[in-house]
Amino acid sequence: MPQITVEGEKTFEAAAGTKLVLALEDNDIDILHRCGGQARCTTCRIEVVDGAVPPMSDAEREALEEPELIEKFRLSCQLRVENDLTIRVAKRSHIEQLGPGPRPQP
Numbered sequence: 001m002p003q004i005t006v007e008g009e010k011t012f013e014a015a016a017g018t019k020l021v022l023a024l025e026d027n028d029i030d031i032l033h034r035c036g037g038q039a040r041c042t043t044c045r046i047e048v049v050d051g052a053v054p055p056m057s058d059a060e061r062e063a064l065e066e067p068e069l070i071e072k073f074r075l076s077c078q079l080r081v082e083n084d085l086t087i088r089v090a091k092r093s094h095i096e097q098l099g100p101g102p103r104p105q106p
Contacts, residue, residue, distance in 0.1 A: 005086040007049055014081045020046070021076035021104055024089070030100075032091040037077035037104025039063045043091045045073040051085035077104050 001013040004020070006029050014023035021044050024031050032043035039059040053074060056064075060078040064070045073090060093100045 002081050003084045004081065005084075007086060007088050016081055018081045019077060019104060019106060020079040020081055020085075020087075022106060023081055024076060025100065025103070029089060030092045031076065031089050032093050032100055033077055033104055034101035035077075036102035039075055039078050041101075042069070042073075042075060043101070044076040045069070045090045046076045046079075047073055047088040047090065049086040049088060051087075052083045053079055053085070054082065 002016055003011055004014050004023055005011040006024070009029065012027040019037065021031065021033050021037060034043045035041035040063060042063050056070070056074065057078055060075050061070060063075060064073060
């Protein structure tokens with residue numbers, strides 16, 4: 001099983017094919033996902049520090065839209081775990097003082 005390392009927090013295993021946002025949430029990582037995994041709000045964005053990820057989908061590219069976001073971030077609601085990854089979470093619900101949002105569909 002691939003290992004996901006959240007920089008400065010912890011490392012855990014996730015089943016291949018799992019949406020990254022669900023793997024993070026299921027392992028008690030505080031991450032926003034306000035639109036519930038619809039690639040609309042970009043609150044679930046992460047920075048890939050190390051590891052290979054699949055190409056960006058059109059929906060993800062449209063949601064991020066700004067070149068500086070596209071170059072740096074990916075949407076965890078659109079990424080499926082395939083390989084070991086080291087990431088940084090950009091938006092935290094406790095910092096934004098919001099609930100994480102509706103649980104995305106698998």
